[in-house]
Amino acid sequence: MLIPSLFVKRAGDYAPPVFPEIRKGEIGITWIGHASFLIQTSEVNILIDPNWSKWLSVIKRLKKPGFEIHHLPEIDFVLVTHAHFDHLDRRTLRKVAADQPIVVPIGVGNLVHDLGFHIVHELDYWQTIKLGPIEVSLTPCYHWGARFLADLHRGFGGFAVTVDGRTIFHCGDSAFFPGFREIGEHYKIDIALLPIGAYEPISGREVHMNPEEAVKAFIELKAKTLVPMHYGSFRLSFEPLHEPLERLQSAAREHGIQDKMLVMTEGKPVVV
Numbered sequence: 001m002l003i004p005s006l007f008v009k010r011a012g013d014y015a016p017p018v019f020p021e022i023r024k025g026e027i028g029i030t031w032i033g034h035a036s037f038l039i040q041t042s043e044v045n046i047l048i049d050p051n052w053s054k055w056l057s058v059i060k061r062l063k064k065p066g067f068e069i070h071h072l073p074e075i076d077f078v079l080v081t082h083a084h085f086d087h088l089d090r091r092t093l094r095k096v097a098a099d100q101p102i103v104v105p106i107g108v109g110n111l112v113h114d115l116g117f118h119i120v121h122e123l124d125y126w127q128t129i130k131l132g133p134i135e136v137s138l139t140p141c142y143h144w145g146a147r148f149l150a151d152l153h154r155g156f157g158g159f160a161v162t163v164d165g166r167t168i169f170h171c172g173d174s175a176f177f178p179g180f181r182e183i184g185e186h187y188k189i190d191i192a193l194l195p196i197g198a199y200e201p202i203s204g205r206e207v208h209m210n211p212e213e214a215v216k217a218f219i220e221l222k223a224k225t226l227v228p229m230h231y232g233s234f235r236l237s238f239e240p241l242h243e244p245l246e247r248l249q250s251a252a253r254e255h256g257i258q259d260k261m262l263v264m265t266e267g268k269p270v271v272v
Contacts, residue, residue, distance in 0.1 A: 017267050019040065022271065027272055029227065029269065029271075032066050034049075036065070040269075045073050046079065048080075048193075052065050052089070062232075065266065077103065081156065087173070099116065100118055101131060106155040107154040111147065122155075123155075125139065133164070134163040139160055141179070142174050143207050157172055166190045166191075167191075173208060175208060180221050184220055184221040184223070189224070190272070191224065192217075192227065193229050194214045196214045196247075200239045214248060225260055228263060232244075249263075
């Protein structure tokens with residue numbers, strides 16, 4: 001899995017993004033790649049799980065981020081779902097940090113305290129913090145949060161971000177679990193960013209959804225739009241890089257939700 005990837009040319013092209021003007025009530029979404037997103041409202045810019053690194057230790061990035069990091073607009077808030085290296089990238093966070101707040105799960109704050117953020121907010125499940133015009137809540141998931149073998153104390157989860165009466169849900173990493181139904185009962189979700197890759201890991205552990213389970217999660221969340229993520233950038237398990245999206249599209253057609261799916265291209269903003 002790892003050695004063949006070393007000889008694969010990194011795909012994708014950098015292009016300066018053209019960020020649209022966002023009107024009140026609209027949400028701008030730019031997929032950077034993997035689980036990284038820029039979320040824009042009429043007032044603020046939010047980064048979730050930003051990662052511009054070319055390597056995760058020995059794991060090569062096989063698709064370039066959608067644009068170079070210096071093209072980012074001014075970032076008001078940063079959210080990190082858990083401490084795994086593909087979601088909490090300290091090199092990226094150090095470049096992004098500009099004395100703004102960052103929100104992380106409980107037990108993760110000490111990994112980001114020294115990077116240049118104004119304040120670190122640690123949340124437990126269902127806790128909510130108001131940051132300017134947005135409300136950010138940490139939601140449960142079925143995963144794990146240790147960055148190293150011994151630090152099992154670290155929290156993990158997803159984020160529900162509510163602004164102007166609309167909610168965008170970033171799942172973080174998760175296997176399928178009954179909690180999606182509960183999350184859907186807590187929030188009226190307009191946009192669900194759901195992982196669809198890394199479901200055949202070398203460990204054999206079931207800690208990531210497969211595409212069919214992502215469709216099931218979307219239905220149980222009662223969300224309006226499904227945006228797939230967590231595929232195509234890093235080879236984290238044995239499935240081919242092209243397989244997750246193909247399986248997702250097939251499952252979406254089977255369940256009649258193909259018109260509710262928004263497949264994004266890295267670096268291309270979409271307003272919803």
